[in-house]
Amino acid sequence: MPPTDASANAGAAPVTDTGTTSPTARESRIGPAADAGADSEDTLDLHLPDEFVALFAEDTGTDGKRSLGATATAGQASASAASAATVEGTGTGTDKTTATCASETPPASTAPNPDDLLGDVADWGPVSTPAGALHLVPVRIERDLPIISRWMNEPAVSAFWGLAGPENAIEEHLRSQLLGDGRSVPCMGLLEGTPMSYWEIYRADLDPLARHYPARPHDTGVHLLIGGMSDRGRGLGGTLLRAVADLVLDKRPACARVVAEPDIRNTPSVAAFLTAGFRFSAEIDLPAKRAALMIRDRSLRHLM
Template identity: 45%
Template sequence: MRCEVAPVLHLDDGFDLRPALASDAGVVAQWMAQPHIVPWWESDWPVERWARSLDEQAAGEHSVPCLVAADGTDLGYVELYRVRHDRLAEYYAWREHDWGLHVAIGDVAQVGRGIGRRLLRALADAVLRADPRCDRVVAEPDVRNTPSLRAFAAAGFEPAGELQLPEKTALLMVRTRTVEAS
């Protein structure tokens, strides 16, 4: 069964989002090897492993792997997922229609320019538009990842407590439907 999200979400603020395919594994592997991503994702895998992961995600009901672009140029990797199908559901009081997201800005030239904040807001807005039953979009960045925490806060996500996950202490960040879209 496939994940319950449209294959492509329209994003505001000039972003395009498309499903990531096994043929995208090379660029995803390159991004995941970047020093600003490795400590947080721990997914510095070979291209072949990324190709398998992208295929498995596309075939399952858990998450939708995507590439995000601005001005026609790919700049990052995104995973959208239903929390109820994710291990994150074991760590907080999730709601039936909560969506989660993982984001990595892979293009080093785009890091530190406010892209993350804009992208996170656009992603949350798009998910909330696409699923009227969803009231919350969540994320669980590592508490030590200060740039990520700042970007989530600037995108309207509120901290909702620390979570002790097996690989990290995370801060649950929640964006509700009540935050005004910009």
């Protein structure tokens, strides 16, 4: 997931997010970590052991829901044989896989999903905002690619995201997340049921971004693009960012901070984060930009 940012436009300025052209380009341009003086925590080592990565091997459907990978599936098959479990098929949308067992094991839907690094964003549900109910729905390529592609090709958006081009290039950007290990989930933002924004919710502590600031375990990052022209320039960025940041903290108890890294030159974006209760932590040099590291702390969420 590219280092991108959100903005709530001031005046006619668009609410956009910045980013590199592709996940591959991002990975290849990682440089030295930023000065640790920005925080007291050490930066995490992002190189996961091969055996750990194998545990998160997965098949992802176009609806954004993930099924367990080969390793986990094999383990479940053995356990099912031992306990005479009957497992129903997984559907699309918000359908869940359920299980009934001869033993007293609770249904699978009541237990955390170990194959999900973000706590199953698809099940977070809508959140109330002063602008209406916002629902983050994981991207489905066949449904959402045309509108995301149209947004990405608008000049005001492409200047920061860097994803302008044919649909197949944008599709690659989306699939790299949907078919990845679950550390990033691309979502459509529905405000009162209407698609109007694109989001990326990601594990900042497992992202290349963590090499540029003192990351802490379970730091969660957000990227936002407000796509519709009619939704820009009326202060929605700050409103929606606050709601989503609080949603992350509510749904991810292990996460103590929500982070973002808007381009330091994108003053509407920085202003949106400040409005949303983020604090400015430091300026950091990323491969594609100089960024403002913005942080929303769980401990300060009711004060800012």
